[in-house]
Amino acid sequence: MRTGAHTGGLAPRLLPDPGSIWCGSAEQGLCPGLRLPSEPAGPAAGNGFLPLLRDHFSGSAGTISWLPQTIQQTLKRTLQYYEHQVIGYRDAERNFHSISNRWSYADHSSKEEVEDVSGILQCTANMLGLKFEEIQERFGEEFFTVCFDENERVLRAVGGTLQDFFNGFDALLEHIRTSFGKQATLESPSFLCRELPDSALMLHYFHPHHTVGFAMLGMIKAAAKKIYRLDVAVERVAAEKLGSDASTPGNCSCLTFLIKERENTNVPKNLPQGSSHVPADLRISISTFCRAFPFHLMFDPHMSVLQLGEGLRKQLRCDTHKMLQFQDCFEIVSPRVQAAFDRVLLRLSTPFVIRTKPEACGTENKDKVMEVKGQMIHVPESNSILFLGSPCVDKLDELMGRGLHLSDIPIHDATRDVILVGEQAKAQDGLKKRMDKLKATLERTHQALEEEKKKTVDLLYSIFPGDVAQLLWQGQQVQARKFDDVTMLFSDIVGFTAICAQCTPMQVISMLNELYTRFDHQCGFLDIYKMRIGIHSGSVLAGVVGVRMPRYCLFGNNVTLASKFESGSHPRRINVSPTTYQLLKREESFTFIPRSREELPDNFPKEIPGICYFLEVRTGPKQPKPSLSSSRIKKVSYNIGTMFLRETSL
Numbered sequence: 001m002r003t004g005a006h007t008g009g010l011a012p013r014l015l016p017d018p019g020s021i022w023c024g025s026a027e028q029g030l031c032p033g034l035r036l037p038s039e040p041a042g043p044a045a046g047n048g049f050l051p052l053l054r055d056h057f058s059g060s061a062g063t064i065s066w067l068p069q070t071i072q073q074t075l076k077r078t079l080q081y082y083e084h085q086v087i088g089y090r091d092a093e094r095n096f097h098s099i100s101n102r103w104s105y106a107d108h109s110s111k112e113e114v115e116d117v118s119g120i121l122q123c124t125a126n127m128l129g130l131k132f133e134e135i136q137e138r139f140g141e142e143f144f145t146v147c148f149d150e151n152e153r154v155l156r157a158v159g160g161t162l163q164d165f166f167n168g169f170d171a172l173l174e175h176i177r178t179s180f181g182k183q184a185t186l187e188s189p190s191f192l193c194r195e196l197p198d199s200a201l202m203l204h205y206f207h208p209h210h211t212v213g214f215a216m217l218g219m220i221k222a223a224a225k226k227i228y229r230l231d232v233a234v235e236r237v238a239a240e241k242l243g244s245d246a247s248t249p250g251n252c253s254c255l256t257f258l259i260k261e262r263e264n265t266n267v268p269k270n271l272p273q274g275s276s277h278v279p280a281d282l283r284i285s286i287s288t289f290c291r292a293f294p295f296h297l298m299f300d301p302h303m304s305v306l307q308l309g310e311g312l313r314k315q316l317r318c319d320t321h322k323m324l325q326f327q328d329c330f331e332i333v334s335p336r337v338q339a340a341f342d343r344v345l346l347r348l349s350t351p352f353v354i355r356t357k358p359e360a361c362g363t364e365n366k367d368k369v370m371e372v373k374g375q376m377i378h379v380p381e382s383n384s385i386l387f388l389g390s391p392c393v394d395k396l397d398e399l400m401g402r403g404l405h406l407s408d409i410p411i412h413d414a415t416r417d418v419i420l421v422g423e424q425a426k427a428q429d430g431l432k433k434r435m436d437k438l439k440a441t442l443e444r445t446h447q448a449l450e451e452e453k454k455k456t457v458d459l460l461y462s463i464f465p466g467d468v469a470q471l472l473w474q475g476q477q478v479q480a481r482k483f484d485d486v487t488m489l490f491s492d493i494v495g496f497t498a499i500c501a502q503c504t505p506m507q508v509i510s511m512l513n514e515l516y517t518r519f520d521h522q523c524g525f526l527d528i529y530k531m532r533i534g535i536h537s538g539s540v541l542a543g544v545v546g547v548r549m550p551r552y553c554l555f556g557n558n559v560t561l562a563s564k565f566e567s568g569s570h571p572r573r574i575n576v577s578p579t580t581y582q583l584l585k586r587e588e589s590f591t592f593i594p595r596s597r598e599e600l601p602d603n604f605p606k607e608i609p610g611i612c613y614f615l616e617v618r619t620g621p622k623q624p625k626p627s628l629s630s631s632r633i634k635k636v637s638y639n640i641g642t643m644f645l646r647e648t649s650l
Contacts, residue, residue, distance in 0.1 A: 075120055077142040082128055140218020148226055162224050163201055166193040170349030190346045201259040206346045208255045231262045294408055295372050296388045299326045301341040306384060311408045315356055315370050330354045333371060344385055348376050370402050390415045394422045464552050480543030487537040487580055490566035494532060534566030536577035564601035578610030591616045
């Protein structure tokens with residue numbers, strides 16, 4: 001197997017390059033103890049695995065920086081492990097604290113800081129008489145423990161076996177990259193863990209971060225022990241011993257570890273039952289496989305497409321027996337790696353998104369291309385790679401626009417549910433929009449109805465007394481009632497017949513409308529037209545007459561008398577009866593011109609003393625003062641057609 005340059009290593013002084021611990025590229029792998037600049041420093045500040053990964057990809061400049069407290073914590077735990085060996089431990093501890101203070105208060109180059117870590121471990125190993133590899137392995141175990149203590153629940157959920165644990169790291173890293181809008185590059189770290197025929201595991205760590213590679217032996221043992229209760233032996237495999245292996249391409253830095261499980265009788269092993277290892281027993285034809293997995297493809301080390309699912313074949317619109325090249329038909333969207341066999345092998349644990357090329361689909365519209373998300377699987381029997389995926393579509397229009405149907409998607413594929421749920425949501429959105437539109441229409445109608453209702457109520461209150469209008473609005477019957485003191489006013493336009501003869505009907509209507517509109521508001525008289533007015537006060541009986549067109553009518557002899565006083569008036573004069581005179585005579589703003597008794601109507605009661613008067617408004621600079629009588633009089637006025645009613649109660 002061919003591998004790249006030798007990095008990391010287990011030699012006593014073989015540590016990361018300058019700057020690999022304290023700062024480095026955002027694509028340099030798993031570095032525990034990273035934090036954002038805004039986070040507080042200290043042993044409890046971001047030492048866990050998730051803060052590590054989060055900060056690893058959150059930097060705007062793509063750089064990372066280690067927390068000195070994390071390294072100090074790991075080193076301190078490593079030294080405390082050997083505390084029982086007192087000889088030399090105190091010197092190593094003093095050396096550790098001295099270097100820790102130097103980290104806190106001095107600025108040194110990255111090379112010096114890296115040498116500090118290696119120097120502490122080497123010094124401790126020499127003082128305790130231990131091998132450097134042993135204490136380096138302990139450093140790796142404590143390094144993993146720092147992460148595990150903070151994020152035990154997440155780490156236990158990565159994989160069901162040790163092999164799945166390491167293979168699941170790529171998917172976890174890819175998810176974190178995607179959440180921060182980043183993608184894997186050619187130099188991004190990657191794990192590949194394969195099972196050997198003797199049940200041992202071969203772990204390849206591509207593009208390793210130097211510090212992680214330095215502590216990898218101990219980290220593997222700690223992960224196996226803490227998560228899966230396994231006692232494993234880990235051996236670093238040199239590059240020259242690997243030989244040629246398709247899963248470990250050349251021209252790539254790689255660390256390889258052989259993991260063997262020691263016998264443990266306490267943990268039962270689950271052996272597969274009835275599984276076959278003979279390829280001839282797997283009796284499934286190519287056509288059946290292509291129908292069962294319509295969005296799959298297989299390609300060999302030369303990137304020649306060996307097999308294509310029915311769904312992808314429909315999208316590419318190619319002949320069944322036509323040989324295709326992967327790079328001619330597809331492009332890799334994520335991770336951002338070269339479309340080469342050896343590069344894909346580095347990312348077998350990473351979700352892949354491939355996209356069909358427009359020219360391969362026979363269209364120039366980029367909207368017609370389709371993205372497929374899935375998994376790359378190495379098939380050692382044929383030294384090929386199998387891609388199993390599902391189309392990245394969530395709308396029925398997108399599916400139909402690419403010449404596909406729901407039947408082209410396997411029944412077990414969740415993409416079907418995504419599309420149907422999307423269509424259901426679309427229908428619900430359309431229904432919601434229609435309901436919102438209908439609601440807005442109803443609100444406008446309700447508002448218009450309320451406005452018309454207000455107009456109706458205002459009209460009722462302008463025609464009828466308040467209590468009568470309220471009863472009419474509620475649909476209740478209005479009982480007639482007697483009013484003891486009511487002042488009634490009748491008016492007449494002198495020469496109205498002559499005016500009508502000289503004017504058009506519209507002019508007459510306009511004249512009356514303007515006249516009575518002003519009369520309603522001012523309750524006075526107009527100088528423009530010759531009007532005669534008669535006013536009389538007395539008791540009347542009032543009630544509502546009619547149902548469909550109700551009218552508020554007054555009954556009694558006093559109503560007739562009020563009309564007679566209007567008839568007995570002169571143009572531009574107001575004729576006031578004796579009873580009204582008694583109510584207004586104390587008003588200083590009025591002037592009364594007496595008339596004779598003979599000017600009273602013929603049916604005026606003889607038992608009521610007094611004469612009628614012409615009422616005039618007193619003019620002059622002196623403003624009228626409110627009299628006692630006016631303050632003692634309660635006046636309620638209603639406009640009843642062309643008649644003005646004033647209810648007066650002393």
